[in-house]
Amino acid sequence: MNDETLFGRVSRFIGTLRHCQHLGIRALSATENELVVELPYSDAIVGNPETGVIHGGAITTLMDTASGTVVICALPEFELCPTLDLRVDYMRAAEPGYPVYARARAYRVTNNIVFTRCETFQEDPEQTIAHCVGTFMRIGPEATPKAYRDLITGGDDE
């Protein structure tokens, strides 16, 4: 799949996730095995009203989204893969007023499991806000209704 096809698929997929629309989460780029997703700053995700710092839960949502969606970049065919677990380390607070980016990679794909890694950062990609490893279960493309698969692939050429 070329990058344009992948980007179309991941964008349509994230577009179907209601909570992502609610927070304004969107894909910025997609290549084979790598995806970058953005979480815009908003008052709705603030954890500490005194400082305006984003709550860790919103960062977890960003990383779950990026890790769950990079699975699309790593598999030959679109299939929904439920999250088995996520393990998140928070390195530093995100600076209020600026978007947070998540870069996710699928670093190992087996018949049953997709293993992912994800980092979040703001302006400087070297200044990691949080780091996450995840595992996703493969349940096969047949487990996802054809109408939904068609919606995500959007009639592209595979």
Place this chain on the structure above:
Amino acid sequence: MSLSGEMRSALQAGDYQALIRAVPYARTLGMECETFGEEVVFRLPRSDDNLGNPILPAIHGGVIGGFLEMSAMISLMMSQETPRLPRIVDFSLDYLRAGLDRDTFCECHLTRQGNRVANVIVTAWQQSRRKPIATARAHFIMD
């Protein structure tokens, strides 16, 4: 330590619902809290805005994570003798069953509290406590 006046007075009054109302992200999720004597159960009422997978439909995994993390933090703050703001260090989340489009509940256990670090375990369920949908473990630094 930077705690808003609203958070500080909710902590001093031991008012869980007021503490939740003081945190914008908790209001965004729509979470609530019920106390039964000394037992505390957090509740995440079903909401279209919290959905992820539209096929089942199911709650976004990140929302479940955020709900558990927020609950852990609130119960930890409430367990302190003086108002303190915990900072999360790490969070480990196991998804056991799909979180369907219905109310979700969770309860927290403060496993260990040292001078600077606290460990909290959270269990979430929907229809039955005996069928947890997720469990989480978190470490916090106490400022």
